[in-house]
Amino acid sequence: MKFDQEYFDAGLYRVGTRCEKWDGMRADHGADALPLWVADMDFASPPAVQEAILRRAGHPTFGYTAVEEDDWQSLIGFWQRRHGLSVAPEALTMLPCVVTGLKLAILALTQPDDGVIIQSPVYGPFRFSVEATGRRLCDAPLKRREDGSYDMDLAAIEKHLQQGAKLMLLCSPHNPVSRAWTRQELTALMELLHRYGAFLASDEIHADFVFAPGEFVPILSVTQEKVLSFCAASKTFNLAGLQQAACICPDAAVREAFQREKNRAGVTCGNIFALEATRAAYEHGDAWLDGLMDYLAGNRDHLAALVKAHLPRAVMTPMTATYLAWIDLTAYGFSEEELKKRADAAGVVFTMGRFFGDAGDGFVRVNIGCPRRYITEGVLRLKKALEV
Ligand SMILES: Cc1ncc(COP(=O)(O)O)c(C=O)c1O
Structure with a gap:
């Protein structure tokens, strides 16, 4: 086709x-x-997605579902192929959706009233997630240039860090300002956050939508310390109704804190059709x-x-x-x-x-x-x- x-x-x-x-x-x-x-x-x-769902739907029972090694490997292969990022299976945690992951990261890595940095204008649930978890919203608005494009404001971010902000939510690429961050920008950001011992949760759900000749720069290719990256096949292949996403976190201490919070909140995932569709998309899309x-x-x-x-x-x-x-x-x-x-x-x-x-x-x-x-x-x- x-x-x-x-x-x-x-x-x-x-x-x-x-x-x-x-x-x-x-x-x-x-x-x-x-x-x-x-x-x-x-x-x-992609046709392979519908085929995978129909194939599984053809078997007439829908009991508890095993997450298989190939589910992880399909994601790992996709990120290696498309973004040059090597991911170890143990770095992965499955999630029903990315926003759930952002909320869990906030709960796992900050205390009530701690500051969490966002960069407005940004996808509404960033703000809602900070508010819903009872943390302090620290907005470091993007700076707008004459031509309508936007840049990060590192000085505004640093001000929040000086006042004790513990975590930043990054939208990478950024919705709604249609912006892929460069390696240089991400490196400068991470140096700043590390200087203050702060964490970064990077929402990379739009990773696959960077226009040539640009390139998506995974945050984990910049640093793997104190960082969680959230990804999904849902935007890329139009699967959002199936509810499947993942957290990639090579930093073991951060990952364990995140997974503890996930268990505590009772967040489960592993819907059989979501798994079939996601694997098919990553392998054949x-x-x-x-x-x-x-x-x-x-x-x-x-x-x-x-x-x-x-x-x-x-x-x-x-x-x-x-x-x-x-x-x-x-x-x-x-x-x-x-x-x-x-x-x-x-x-x-x-x-x-x-x-x-x-x-x-x-x-x-x-x-x-x-x-x-x-x-x-x-x-x-x-x-x-x-x-x-
Ligand atoms: C930046 C960003 N993050 C997360 C989401 C939603 O993802 P999910 O449905 O996996 O929570 C969207 C959807 O528009 C989005 O644009």
């Missing part, structure tokens, strides 16, 4: 499949609204993923051209990673509530900027993991929404 433009252009009809992106918004936004919000893609997962990345690069360029042509006052952050575009609409002068009302009326749904923190006010996040024609339609609807 060829995973070319024609394949991804075809997309697939998802209504009526318990799909949060399409079915989940219909009550609020109506049946004709175009969903460019929650981060999953309107493409079929490369050609599909390569085709997807070519297609997404085309979508990114298409969106940038449309924004330039139709939304002259908008600033789209340059995308080096992820299938999530970050667009600044502040020049149009609407509050988030007004923007949302107008987008709803025009029949298009984005993730609104404040989900990512106050720094997101006046921004929208646009999901480009869809057939290219949806992007054209979405921008035209947004243009209409912004017309006074």
